[in-house]
Amino acid sequence: MNTRILLWTVAVFASTAVSGVAQQTAPPAKGDAAAIGRDAYVYGYPLVTMEITRRVMTNAAEPKDNHAPMGQFHHARTYPNASFRDVTAPNADTLYSTAWLDVSKEPYVLSLPDEAGRYFLMPMLDGWTNVFQVPGKRTTGTKAQSYAITGPGWKGDLPAGLVEYKSPTAIVWILGRNYCTGTPEDYKLVHAIQDKYSLVPLSAYGKPYTPPAGNVDSTIDMKTPVRDQVDKMDAGAYFKLLASLMKDNPPAKEDAPIVARMAKIGLVPGQDFDVSKLEPTIAQALAEAPKAGVAAIVAQFKTGPLKVNGWEILTKTGIYGTDYANRALVTAIGLGANRPQDAIYPTSIVDADGQPYSGENKYVMHFAKGQAPPARGFWSLTMYDAQFFFVPNELNKYTVSPRNDLKYEPDGSLDVYIQSESPGADKEANWLPAPKGRFTLMLRLYWPNEKDPSILDDTWSPPAVKRAS
Secondary structure, three states, X not given: OOHHHHHXXXXXXXXXXXXXXXXXXXXXXXXXXXXXXXXXXXXXXXXXXXXXXXXXXXXXXXXXXXXXXXOOOXXXXXXXXXXXXXXXXXXXXXXXXXXXXXXXXXXXXXXXXXXXXXXXXXXXXEOOOOEEEOOEOOOOOOOOEEEEEEOOOOOOOOOOOOEEEEOOOOEEXXXXXXXXXXXXXXXXXXXXXXXXXXXXXXXXXXXXXXXXXXXXOOOOOOOOOHHHHHHOOOHHHHHHHHHHHHHHOXXXXXXXXXXXXXXXXXXXXXXXXXXXXXXXXXXXXXXXXXXXXXXXXXXXXXXOOEEEOOEEEOOOOOOOOXXXXXXXXXHHHHOOOOOOOOEEOXXXXXXXXXXXXXXXXXXXXXEOOOOOOOEEEEEEEEEEEOOOOOOOOOOOOOEEOHHHOOOOOOXXXXXXXXXXXXXXXXXXXXXXXXXXXEEEEEEEEEEEOOOOOOOOOOOOOOOOEEEOO
């Protein structure tokens, strides 16, 4: 279990907060250098995490086993089962189509087929985890469409019919999702859509193109989770990597104050960072930056999410501006998060009485008439164990959603039964199987309602989960 998820689950949060980013005028004393180092760690955490994730996910000769070379799609063909351990909080609602691009040398062209009204979205993340564009049913519709994804310094003419999406960074992560019911018939339909996705360099657009085989680097750690790899980096290695990444993934204009502060400790975008060349007192101060940075990120959980009815709700995702602490927190607990207009993920580890969930009890989540999750795409309630993995059960059922042909009460209300044993055959459509021990619930709302009722403006909140009498 990774450190971030553990800290979040047990709600052990440090009191350290990320300080402001006002520019300093005097050379940093040891205490000032420590503060700058901490803030620089938090600021750079998304970019460093994205780079390590990219290295791992693209370290493959061909698309296979959730990996694919740079510039190529990997398509998930089925939902993971309870044995899946590659990532925490897996998804059993949408099939992923993911690709990593380097647009520093030339643009890439993404072509999407007609999806015939199916819910899908193709968020594009820059190196800092900002979702800079998100074609999909909500924004661009489901007809065939093509885009040229260009880098921050690219200028030129595009072929007719291509819409330019300019990335602020060289790194681009396409994190596409297609809704799927999980039946053999619907799998087949989604696979046909995925097989028509096209991703080619601009120079190959309109020409026959066979993507080259990827190079497998044996020095890349493919076993240790990415977050643990980032955790293990000392200050010298972390800041050296951050400085080099900022050459092709430049800070935004509004980042100028913190960029100026980082220069005080020798951390300059695109320039080599060598901790051994710093004054000993400065180097010593920076040595504590990873520990202090992690504490600051975890502390952000106190003020970041909205807390209501036992649920933790992050609504500031996908676009972060200068809210570096929130951006780092989302990276730590939900890398690849969508804009809130596309998806909200309320999460709960305690019941209506504030007690941790346990499979020794039976619970009911009651939605009054007209108060089911307000989502124009779809919604689901997912069961995870204490480590954020699916729970084995006799039905191989990990979510409850309208695709289960839910049964409503005569008054129009809806009850979801959360327990380890079946509530009876007549209620199994509404049953979310739980483990015997601790567990976590995650409610997914794709394309939340923009107007009342809406989770986006607090006119709707998830109801508390109550122990059944």
